[in-house]
Amino acid sequence: MNIRLKKLDLLILRSFMGPFIVTFFIVLFTFTMQFFWLYMDELIGKGFGIFVTIKLMVYMSTTLVPIALPLGILLAAIMTFGGLGENFELVAIKSSGISLYRFMRPLTIFIAIISLSAFFFNNYVIPVTNLKAYSLLYDMRNQKPAMNIREGVFYNEIDNFSIRVGKKGKDGQTIKDIVIYDHSSGRGNDKIVLAKDGKMYPSKDKRSLIFELNDGWRYEEDNTEQKHAQTRMYFGKWYKVFDLSKFTFTRTKEDLFKGNNEMMNVGQLNRNIDSFTQRNQKSHEDIARYLTPYFSIFQKMPKDSLLAKRLTADKGKVYNYKKSFFSNVPDSMKSKMALTIENNVRNMERLVNIVAVESKIRDTSMNQFQIAWHKKFTLSFACMLLFLIGAPLGAIIRKGGLGMPVVIAIGFFIIYFIISSTGEKLAQQAAVAPWYGMWLATAILLPIAFVIMAAARNDSNIFNKEWYIRMWSFISKLFKKDKTEMINNK
Known part of the structure; x- marks a missing residue:
């Protein structure tokens, strides 16, 4: 019996590995191409070599692994169990007394290992690749377009110059009918160069473009001092x-990007969250420190001063004044005192606003770091969640291949992605707590996964096409029967 179960475990693992590897790399390739389509307009025509392009593709495909992995698992699970159901292998296994849960156990353990590995990958590898990918993308997006001087068109990409070439030779160097406008003086087209022919070629170090011009004229205007x-x-x-x-x-230093939350692991995120929390707790101390100079009662004073003696003597007493303090001030001092009070109040308001704005900025930053912290776990847990949905769904559908399983898998993934994105947006806008927004999709879909597992265990026909055909035939017969009885009664 034990040998048969071990062979069964090996069967299900072998059946799953093939579709999983294929679907994972197909999904990863699709997401990578989607990224390049998004930034294609900004990258094409800048003269990047194949090495730089492949480097960016490898970095970006690595950063997309946490998104592609759950969808690959969902697709592979539905295809595997759907194929086993379509070939009646699930029926044979259940008839031998083995439950669906027991049949899923080896894959559940395997997916748990993948989820744990995905967490470590997401925690230690993704921050490094994010740093390298987005710093490289930043430099590539800000790179100037490659030199492309065309015939009869003014070329303005070189600062302070406008160049037009009438004709270009087949060798790419010979040029004719050249016009060069020099704007370097800042006074318009005060320097013009005209030449009949010449050559253009880069210097040996590729850092300069040399125009060797023949038979021409240089015009210079002097508009200074009229x-x-x-x-x-x-x-x-x-x-x-x-x-x-x-x-x-040229490459920008990667250290400039290290402060972003996407470039940090869990330990670094925790340290930043703690520092923001401690700094926010000290905000009230900042307010007290800023406002103390405007209240003489809080300022330090000599113990032998008259004010200190009166405050000490009158401690605990309550006085009811018939008139306001301002009414006791001499008329000659009222204007000056009102102006001083107004200035002090404005200064205090400005200082309090500064603390409030700084606190709001810290809260926003801490919110982003908390979202990134929860994302490290939710993306890994999504692998197990979508497997628990995909495996019983495949057992219910009983269809393998790339037809119905792909449609249903993409549908569930879109639902998961929409709920997850909505929760993340709400958390970013501080409409909900970060933990609530990031775990919203899991909280909604996990009960659905258990319902689908129970339905698969009971051999539900909810996704069985033949069941709907039989139900439609049965309902059609009922309507035909009622219609016949009505005609006979008439």
């Missing part, structure tokens, strides 16, 4: 060097 003088110079050969250092691909 001279309005123009100088015209003929040249047989003249070299113009353009700086291309801004067109070279």
